[in-house]
Amino acid sequence: MSAYIALERRFKRIADLGGAAAVLHWDQAAMMPKGGNAARGEQLAALGGVMHEILTAEATAELMEAARAEPLDVWQASNLKLIEERYTRATALPQDLVEAKARATNHCEMAWRQARADDDYASLRPHLEEVLRLTREAATLQGEKLGLDPYAALLDQFQPGVDEAAIDALFEPLQDQLPALIEARIATQPAPERPGGPFPKAQQKALATNLMARLGFDFDHGRLDESTHPFCGGTPSDIRITTRYEEHETVSALMGVLHETGHALYEAGLPEPWRGQPVGKSHGMAIHESQSLIIEMQACRSPAFLRYLSGRLGETFGQQRAFEPENLVALYTHVEKGLIRVDADELTYPLHIVLRYRLEKALLAGDLDLRDLPGAWRDGMRELLGITPETDREGCMQDIHWPVGAFGYFPNYTLGGLLAAQLFQAAERQLPALLAEIEKGRFAPLRQWLRANVHEKASSVPMQTLIEEATGSRLDTAAFLAHARGRYGTA
Amino acid sequence: MSAYIALERRFKRIADLGGAAAVLHWDQAAMMPKGGNAARGEQLAALGGVMHEILTAEATAELMEAARAEPLDVWQASNLKLIEERYTRATALPQDLVEAKARATNHCEMAWRQARADDDYASLRPHLEEVLRLTREAATLQGEKLGLDPYAALLDQFQPGVDEAAIDALFEPLQDQLPALIEARIATQPAPERPGGPFPKAQQKALATNLMARLGFDFDHGRLDESTHPFCGGTPSDIRITTRYEEHETVSALMGVLHETGHALYEAGLPEPWRGQPVGKSHGMAIHESQSLIIEMQACRSPAFLRYLSGRLGETFGQQRAFEPENLVALYTHVEKGLIRVDADELTYPLHIVLRYRLEKALLAGDLDLRDLPGAWRDGMRELLGITPETDREGCMQDIHWPVGAFGYFPNYTLGGLLAAQLFQAAERQLPALLAEIEKGRFAPLRQWLRANVHEKASSVPMQTLIEEATGSRLDTAAFLAHARGRYGTA
Numbered sequence: 012m013s014a015y016i017a018l019e020r021r022f023k024r025i026a027d028l029g030g031a032a033a034v035l036h037w038d039q040a041a042m043m044p045k046g047g048n049a050a051r052g053e054q055l056a057a058l059g060g061v062m063h064e065i066l067t068a069e070a071t072a073e074l075m076e077a078a079r080a081e082p083l084d085v086w087q088a089s090n091l092k093l094i095e096e097r098y099t100r101a102t103a104l105p106q107d108l109v110e111a112k113a114r115a116t117n118h119c120e121m122a123w124r125q126a127r128a129d130d131d132y133a134s135l136r137p138h139l140e141e142v143l144r145l146t147r148e149a150a151t152l153q154g155e156k157l158g159l160d161p162y163a164a165l166l167d168q169f170q171p172g173v174d175e176a177a178i179d180a181l182f183e184p185l186q187d188q189l190p191a192l193i194e195a196r197i198a199t200q201p202a203p204e205r206p207g208g209p210f211p212k213a214q215q216k217a218l219a220t221n222l223m224a225r226l227g228f229d230f231d232h233g234r235l236d237e238s239t240h241p242f243c244g245g246t247p248s249d250i251r252i253t254t255r256y257e258e259h260e261t262v263s264a265l266m267g268v269l270h271e272t273g274h275a276l277y278e279a280g281l282p283e284p285w286r287g288q289p290v291g292k293s294h295g296m297a298i299h300e301s302q303s304l305i306i307e308m309q310a311c312r313s314p315a316f317l318r319y320l321s322g323r324l325g326e327t328f329g330q331q332r333a334f335e336p337e338n339l340v341a342l343y344t345h346v347e348k349g350l351i352r353v354d355a356d357e358l359t360y361p362l363h364i365v366l367r368y369r370l371e372k373a374l375l376a377g378d379l380d381l382r383d384l385p386g387a388w389r390d391g392m393r394e395l396l397g398i399t400p401e402t403d404r405e406g407c408m409q410d411i412h413w414p415v416g417a418f419g420y421f422p423n424y425t426l427g428g429l430l431a432a433q434l435f436q437a438a439e440r441q442l443p444a445l446l447a448e449i450e451k452g453r454f455a456p457l458r459q460w461l462r463a464n465v466h467e468k469a470s471s472v473p474m475q476t477l478i479e480e481a482t483g484s485r486l487d488t489a490a491f492l493a494h495a496r497g498r499y500g501t502a
Numbered sequence: 503m504s505a506y507i508a509l510e511r512r513f514k515r516i517a518d519l520g521g522a523a524a525v526l527h528w529d530q531a532a533m534m535p536k537g538g539n540a541a542r543g544e545q546l547a548a549l550g551g552v553m554h555e556i557l558t559a560e561a562t563a564e565l566m567e568a569a570r571a572e573p574l575d576v577w578q579a580s581n582l583k584l585i586e587e588r589y590t591r592a593t594a595l596p597q598d599l600v601e602a603k604a605r606a607t608n609h610c611e612m613a614w615r616q617a618r619a620d621d622d623y624a625s626l627r628p629h630l631e632e633v634l635r636l637t638r639e640a641a642t643l644q645g646e647k648l649g650l651d652p653y654a655a656l657l658d659q660f661q662p663g664v665d666e667a668a669i670d671a672l673f674e675p676l677q678d679q680l681p682a683l684i685e686a687r688i689a690t691q692p693a694p695e696r697p698g699g700p701f702p703k704a705q706q707k708a709l710a711t712n713l714m715a716r717l718g719f720d721f722d723h724g725r726l727d728e729s730t731h732p733f734c735g736g737t738p739s740d741i742r743i744t745t746r747y748e749e750h751e752t753v754s755a756l757m758g759v760l761h762e763t764g765h766a767l768y769e770a771g772l773p774e775p776w777r778g779q780p781v782g783k784s785h786g787m788a789i790h791e792s793q794s795l796i797i798e799m800q801a802c803r804s805p806a807f808l809r810y811l812s813g814r815l816g817e818t819f820g821q822q823r824a825f826e827p828e829n830l831v832a833l834y835t836h837v838e839k840g841l842i843r844v845d846a847d848e849l850t851y852p853l854h855i856v857l858r859y860r861l862e863k864a865l866l867a868g869d870l871d872l873r874d875l876p877g878a879w880r881d882g883m884r885e886l887l888g889i890t891p892e893t894d895r896e897g898c899m900q901d902i903h904w905p906v907g908a909f910g911y912f913p914n915y916t917l918g919g920l921l922a923a924q925l926f927q928a929a930e931r932q933l934p935a936l937l938a939e940i941e942k943g944r945f946a947p948l949r950q951w952l953r954a955n956v957h958e959k960a961s962s963v964p965m966q967t968l969i970e971e972a973t974g975s976r977l978d979t980a981a982f983l984a985h986a987r988g989r990y991g992t993a
Contacts, residue, residue, distance in 0.1 A: 023544075024548050024551070024552075027541075027544045028545070028548050028549070028552070030541055031522055031523075031526055031545040031548070031549060032522075034525075034526060035522055035525060035526075038525060038529060042533070042725065043740060044721060044722050044723055044724055044740060045722055046722040046724075046740065047723065047736075047737070047739055049739065050521055050738075050739045050740055051740070053514075053518045053521075053778075054518045054519070054522040054525070055522075056518070057515050057518035057519050057522070058519070058522060060515070061515075061519070061552050229537065230535060231535050231536055231537040232535055232538065233535055233537075234535055245538075246538070246541050247541075248537055248538055248541045249534060249535060249537065249538030249541055
């Protein structure tokens with residue numbers, strides 16, 4: 012057996028254990044009784060420990076060394092490179108730093124839940140200090156080994172191929188042009204009517220699963236369940252989507268399911284022969300988010316799809332004026348300057364991200380003290396969106412990301428939004444009937460296009476190559492801004 | 503850190519990975535879409551492989567060696583002994599035998615499903631030959647290391663402390679005395695009326711969960727779901743019971759849930775400080791079955807409980823004549839000579855086990871050729887129960903146990919039944935109000951007695967010691983036969 016093949020087997024085992032952990036995470040969120048939490052934590056820690064041991068074992072290094080001398084095809088060579096990166100990241104950190112960081116983020120997450128409930132930033136700050144300090148230390152060590160500065164090392168772990176210069180160039184036109192678009196939209200947009208409920212849970216679920224199947228979700232390889240925070244988890248051959256139903260509201264839960272289905276289609280479309288190998292995994296968080304946003308924002312909030320959805324809503328809950336296509340368009344493209352990122356619309360969302368991007372860079376560089384974070388947050392919100400949170404709960408404590416050490420994650424949401432627009436524009440160019448099909452509830456053309464141009468490439472090529480091959484150009488803001496003007500412009 | 507403590511940590515990790523596997527097994531049966539099966543198989547194989555590697559590593563042997571020289575308390579000493587046995591069993595078998603056995607049982611199980619559906623024993627036989635041969639080989643090797651003959655090595659792995667001589671002595675009075683009791687019962691028993699349905703699933707579930715809670719099942723530490731074959735799985739702090747509802751039938755599903763709840767109470771009552779250690783696990787399959795049967799057969803099929811249940815059934819589904827206490831007693835103690843073990847009543851069940859016990863001993867000893875198994879089965883059924891199966895599907899192919907290599911398992915069902923009677927008799931002696939409490943739907947006295955006398959002892963003492971301490975005598979048939987005469991006798 013070649014060293015390369017032996018290496019693949021090692022990583023297949025790591026992936027199988029990771030798949031086990033993914034199902035256990037889903038179970039924890041969707042099924043587990045609360046008294047199972049301590050045991051679940053131990054199970055996941057044991058799995059994580061074993062995966063880390065297999066990854067960082069002497070044998071891994073020896074096999075990598077030997078595999079470098081073997082003849083490899085393009086995918087194998089990409090796989091070896093990704094394996095080396097994972098090994099380098101894992102071995103760059105001393106064990107006591109790994110453990111200190113795990114402990115600190117665990118404590119900080121608990122402190123954050125309490126501090127957010129109490130609106131008490133002072134009680135969170137010391138925990139966040141510790142997480143920031145250890146994150147910086149780890150990013151510095153990993154960056155040194157990978158030839159990246161610390162923030163780039165953080166960005167790169169969530170989406171390989173993304174760096175600060177690229178983000179700066181992409182975010183600048185957004186912060187320049189979106190505020191005026193937002194003001195104009197708010198001044199002229201129609202006032203939508205809210206649909207009148209109740210919307211029984213069973214009917215919401217029936218409609219959601221029907222739409223998921225239309226999008227191409229295969230229920231022989233996945234499920235839809237409920238959890239407090241909706242997500243898409245599991246493994247490519249067994250995908251677990253969750254949502255949350257409110258009996259008085261069906262509009263946003265439904266769009267949430269379509270969003271997660273976009274993530275699911277990506278996982279399901281990854282190349283089967285490469286399952287379990289790093290090269291066969293999804294490319295990163297920006298690409299992943301582009302797949303949920305191309306379904307949610309580009310396809311399913313389009314007037315074409317909303318005409319289709321209008322009929323389905325009427326069939327399910329009985330026809331009412333709020334389900335008329337024009338009203339659905341008004342509802343699903345309503346713009347509002349709000350304080351909370353997860354409630355934000357397509358137009359204001361990027362500015363929430365710009366704020367977090369600026370602040371996390373400053374925090375990591377030591378240019379912003381955590382003491383001054385609440386004020387900096389308020390100033391930023393005022394500058395970017397013209398509104399000011401009155402509490403830190405609605406300000407710098409609203410997100411879980413920093414308390415759990417996920418610095419470098421936020422930009423991916425907006426990179427995903429830009430990419431979704433760019434991919435959809437390219438798909439429309441190549442498939443002139445795309446929107447006409449979507450208006451009939453037919454997603455096969457879009458799905459097949461995404462499968463060929465994104466899903467099946469997995470992690471085999473660099474991000475910009477993937478984007479250029481699919482769209483003809485590198486990632487930029489042109490498609491997104493054109494889309495924003497088309498959908499929200501007053502022209 | 504002492505070697506013993508280091509050893510405990512190793513086994514805690516194995517137990518955590520085992521807990522992960524238990525949840526994945528539950529998910530596979532109760533939640534997983536069918537397309538997830540291949541990936542699940544790989545996840546479980548990876549977990550099993552890692553657990554085996556940790557167990558059989560050089561480091562385990564070194565720590566055991568060093569721990570033997572350390573001062574240990576009674577539980578620690580028992581734990582070390584159990585650890586040594588697990589290590590001995592795992593290292594007794596060469597890797598190629600372990601793999602050949604896993605492959606053979608896997609193929610044989612698939613062949614069995616098909617052969618049973620087709621009633622085609624000839625297509626099963628070569629697979630069963632292979633499983634039998636490898637089981638015998640493994641049992642011989644493990645027996646040599648443990649100082650046990652091969653069949654004893656098989657018995658001991660499911661219930662430590664059980665051997666052939668003990669089983670022979672216990673089964674003899676059963677096969678002598680039960681046939682006459684069965685004949686007499688059938689000749690004189692009242693004809694029960696079947697309750698008229700439908701029984702909506704939601705109502706069945708509501709009643710089942712209500713009764714589970716009364717028995718002491720803690721829904722903060724467990725769930726009730728559905729699967730084709732009901733079982734009790736998960737981990738002691740997160741117990742997953744499954745059942746199967748039929749809308750036209752509620753009587754047997756309900757008793758099935760109570761049976762599994764008995765298993766669950768045992769798991770939940772295991773001593774918390776010893777969770778994750780071999781000494782803190784349930785004692786074996788005979789003791790486990792005694793805990794389900796003491797709930798199902800001794801407590802819940804008693805006239806006292808059936809008077810209580812009568813009221814609950816009427817409240818749930820509306821009162822009807824079939825729910826009258828006398829009719830419920832007739833229903834739940836109805837005796838019938840049937841071909842299928844899993845459908846058998848309390849009185850005929852032991853004879854199904856006696857047959858299997860005789861045959862598996864003969865198969866392993868080489869005294870019975872698999873070619874002659876169908877005939878030997880028919881002859882045995884005729885002798886023991888006076889009925890003869892017309893097909894092998896209803897004969898020697900009805901159970902999954904032998905195809906998956908579980909020789910030595912069957913006796914535990916009846917040992918559990920004997921022990922349940924003996925424990926219940928002892929509990930009644932010590933708690934005169936026991937049945938009066940059960941008649942009010944109060945199970946706390948029984949549960950507390952079982953916790954103190956069985957659950958909390960876990961695997962800390964030999965089986966016969968546990969039984970003697972709880973009941974005053976070694977395991978025998980007196981209590982069961984007295985119970986059988988009391989419940990089914992004509993006197």
